[in-house]
Ligand SMILES: CC/C=C\C/C=C\C/C=C\C/C=C\C/C=C\C/C=C\C=C\C(=O)SCCNC(=O)CCNC(=O)[C@H](O)C(C)(C)COP(=O)(O)OP(=O)(O)OC[C@H]1O[C@@H](n2cnc3c(N)ncnc32)[C@H](O)[C@@H]1OP(=O)(O)O
């Protein structure tokens with residue numbers, strides 16, 4: 001019946017132990033922010049300009065590209081008409097463009113942040129407004145066909161010519177072709193191009209340059225620039241990720257983004273406070289990926305948990321009605337850790353944003369001391385959260401059985417979009433090794449007596465020797481200390497192993513490579529420990545109703561106990577935890593699964609993800625899965641005609657000739 005909520009889902013909501021709205025308020029920073037976000041989203045959801053397009057999964061690449069471009073341009077118009085403020089901008093855009101990120105969005109995600117991070121005040125004055133108004137459209141062109149990770153290995157050159165006060169941008173080889181930048185293929189007319197800076201005969205490494213790539217009159221490539229789309233990808237096909245080649249393209253000196261490093265008119269190079277400041281936009285973007293990971297996992301958990309309450313299958317007890325599949329403990333064991341991780345990452349993302357603001361604030365005042373920690377934290381968190389998110393979405397998909405494999409579930413698209421975050425903005429292994437590099441340095445410093453601070457303070461505080469005696473494994477403090485002990489031991493082990501390799505005669509680089517599996521695992525343990533601690537501190541200190549704190553505490557317990565049991569070997573290795581502790585953790589984990597079961601739907605509802613953001617028949621708020629599954633399938637282009645034209649072209653003649661042979 002129209003309008004009714006599936007009775008199983010309705011019952012779940014009635015039986016929750018806490019007020020969902022209160023938790024939503026906590027997640028979004030207060031009741032007023034939630035009201036505002038819903039209002040802004042409703043402006044997009046109710047706008048006929050954004051409705052009417054068919055489901056993106058039924059569209060061709062070209063249709064998808066055009067339809068999302070059109071939507072993106074509509075958002076620009078509406079933002080002006082509706083006076084959408086800076087604060088509400090991303091909420092509005094995300095709601096309007098939730099069917100797939102258009103290439104144009106890279107202007108907002110990467111191009112504008114790069115101008116903000118790397119430009120002088122004058123340069124911001126010149127380019128920010130046009131970029132914000134979309135009188136210019138920009139891409140972030142760093143990666144090349146031959147190099148993505150190794151930024152120092154980029155081949156594109158920017159050679160300064162003092163006689164004309166210009167840089168000459170050039171792609172000397174096929175592998176120097178810029179390859180991957182979003183929006184570069186067809187949409188952008190400008191790009192910030194990362195190129196090796198040459199002046200006065202010397203190379204000063206990669207720097208960012210503002211380059212016009214297309215005519216502002218007719219959008220044809222500028223002289224000396226060759227452009228195109230790199231072809232369809234696993235997902236994200238509304239985005240024209242592109243390629244660019246430069247044949248001695250001249251740009252004014254003022255187009256080098258000069259907030260940190262400078263080239264004077266005579267060609268003199270002025271050093272920045274740190275050569276890595278040219279990478280500050282990457283640090284910023286990596287930080288934003290942590291919230292994207294939380295949101296993607298929140299979406300997948302919402303879909304899978306709601307569906308698991310609607311779906312009934314098999315017999316638990318002979319003769320009794322088929323149970324909701326969420327009543328199977330194994331289903332809870334698959335889904336609740338994903339749900340808990342989504343919450344954990346949400347709070348970690350909040351910490352990351354605060355850290356970024358605070359450390360960049362100090363850097364603006366000339367204090368560079370926080371840069372290394374900011375880089376290590378953003379790289380590690382980006383790597384860890386996106387990897388868990390990507391694997392977690394697939395767990396959610398598989399937990400929905402056959403229907404999870406259908407695009408109707410929204411999970412395949414969510415997975416293939418989400419998993420791109422493991423590669424984009426720094427490949428995850430490489431990023432985790434950057435965190436490891438920082439940890440090893442910190443370990444060496446602590447060995448020489450330095451007291452560490454910030455997110456690594458525990459490395460000098462935690463004792464490497466095993467602690468004996470019974471533990472209360474349900475205590476959050478005990479769990480946090482166990483995670484810190486595990487991370488400290490693994491960092492110490494990896495660092496000492498490296499020292500041993502070097503003592504045996506290996507170079508530092510060879511020792512690093514031969515220990516890199518240990519190093520990665522140590523860095524993962526460090527980030528895991530940080531996420532657990534931050535989650536525990538949040539649930540213990542946040543001002544919230546006790547019923548909400550209680551459910552969050554269970555969720556935090558689950559996140560942490562799941563980590564301990566899944567990585568039991570790491571905790572047992574030096575006898576810090578005993579077999580009995582791990583058994584206790586497993587029993588507690590089973591108890592917490594059962595404890596969270598009645599609140600699972602309320603916990604996913606609290607993410608407050610509108611059906612128009614989820615794009616999932618299985619995850620609908622009203623739980624009316626089957627009728628909508630049927631309706632959705634009717635939209636398949638193969639169903640446009642009763643008998644498909646291929647029947648007349650191929651099958652009919654084939655069948656006829658086969659029959660004639662009989
Ligand atoms: C409801 C909603 C539901 C769901 C949401 C669903 C899905 C998600 C939503 C949306 C997403 C959709 C799609 C996203 C798709 C695309 C994303 C968009 C844009 C992507 C853009 C890009 O990818 S741009 C290209 C990015 N490229 C990289 O990141 C390159 C990685 N490589 C590097 O950063 C570096 O080269 C390196 C770090 C690997 C090594 O650098 P190198 O110069 O070789 O340095 P080292 O010698 O190793 O180190 C020298 C010292 O410098 C330190 N260092 C390195 N980097 C930095 C830095 N950035 N800041 C500070 N310090 C740095 C390093 O640690 C060394 O320090 P020492 O003290 O040890 O010497």
Ligand SMILES: Cc1cc2nc3c(=O)[nH]c(=O)nc-3n(C[C@H](O)[C@H](O)[C@H](O)COP(=O)(O)OP(=O)(O)OC[C@H]3O[C@@H](n4cnc5c(N)ncnc54)[C@H](O)[C@@H]3O)c2cc1C
Nearest residue numbers: 140141142143147148149180181182420423424425426427
């Ligand atoms: C969806 C998407 C959007 C993107 N958007 C943009 C964009 O807008 N602008 C842009 O400039 N780029 C963009 N990129 C490119 C992206 O930044 C790179 O793909 C990424 O940085 C990885 O570089 P690579 O592809 O060259 O991989 P490679 O560096 O070739 O890495 C391949 C593998 O080698 C291994 N490896 C490499 N180096 C090391 C190392 N030092 N230690 C250990 N292992 C190593 C890793 O396992 C890695 O997985 C995008 C990519 C994707 C997928």
